Amino acid sequence: MTCREFIEFLMQYLLGEVDREKFDAHLAVCSSCVNYLKTYQQTVKVSKAALADLDESLPKPPEELIRAILASRMKPR
Numbered sequence: 001m002t003c004r005e006f007i008e009f010l011m012q013y014l015l016g017e018v019d020r021e022k023f024d025a026h027l028a029v030c031s032s033c034v035n036y037l038k039t040y041q042q043t044v045k046v047s048k049a050a051l052a053d054l055d056e057s058l059p060k061p062p063e064e065l066i067r068a069i070l071a072s073r074m075k076p077r
């Protein structure tokens with residue numbers, strides 16, 4: 001697995017939609033992707049917190065919205 005593939009499928013990885021072993025194997029040898037993953041998870045956390053603040057009557061922010069936010073942040077520049 002390359003770094004490019006890792007980043008491309010990171011969301012599926014976090015959602016448990018792909019084979020985690022390949023990702024874990026890449027993380028074991030690639031510190032830059034470990035850092036990327038940390039940043040990514042922080043973004044997810046912040047996004048969820050921000051969405052939760054918008055409307056407390058929604059116990060869980062819609063997954064689609066989080067996906068959309070993350071997808072827009074991850075677009076190549």
Ligand SMILES: [Zn+2]
Binds near residue numbers: 002006026032033
């Ligand atoms: Zn990597």
